[in-house]
Amino acid sequence: MNPAADAGIALALLQVGDAYHKGEGTDVNLEQAVHNYRSATERGLRIGQFNLGVAYLNGEGVAQNLKGAVFCFKKAADAGLAEAQYGIGLCCLLGRGVEAMEEVGRRWLELAANQGYKLAQVAMGLLLLEGRERIRPSPHDAFNWFQRASSGGNLLATIYLGYCFLHGLGTDEDEKKAREVIARARSEVEARTARGELQGQDGILLTEAVDMIGKVEALLTAPEN
Secondary structure, three states: OOHHHHHHHHHHHHHHHHHHHHOOOOOOOHHHHHHHHHHHHHOOOHHHHHHHHHHHHHOOOOOOOHHHHHHHHHHHHHOOOHHHHHHHHHHHHHOOOOOOOHHHHHHHHHHHHHOOOHHHHHHHHHHHHHOEOOEOOOHHHHHHHHHHHHHOOOHHHHHHHHHHHHHOOOOOOOHHHHHHHHHHHHHHHHHHHHOOOOOHHHHHHHHHHHHHHHHHHHHHHOOOO
């Protein structure tokens, strides 16, 4: 078969799999979604392999198989897919489906973050803000990652940026700037809510964002001791 045509079929299989997974234009059918992701993977589509890994990780449409998830993430990550690099990075950090390897996890996350993958940039910020057993904290680097993700439109990164300004983490302490950043984050939440982005994963993230904004606002309004 013509490689271009084969790639087109793989992409179509992926899109149909996504439709079954999200229930867009059809009933949710996780088993069929997994079937399509597997078929797309067999035709060389790495994002299909990543989606298959997510299905194994969460046990959606297939029995949970953490080692299978890691295998899928690793194959796609080796091919340069940022989403998969993020996935294998988290698995290595947390020891899910593989022995916990913090430094290896950090390297995978950094590869994804350097490709501009916003979730990986936020993860790098969180990882370096306080550090872990084998990873030294670096508030300056954490702040820079939050700043990069925030400038790319990531809401959670914007909130953490405000938190850093409030406490002087990786930057000069600046309460005025913290208030401006958190106010911008709240405006973004309100705009997304008005657009009806309260369904599925988006709704979960917005709920978390509102909770985090409330906590930072409480710190901003707390009386001085």
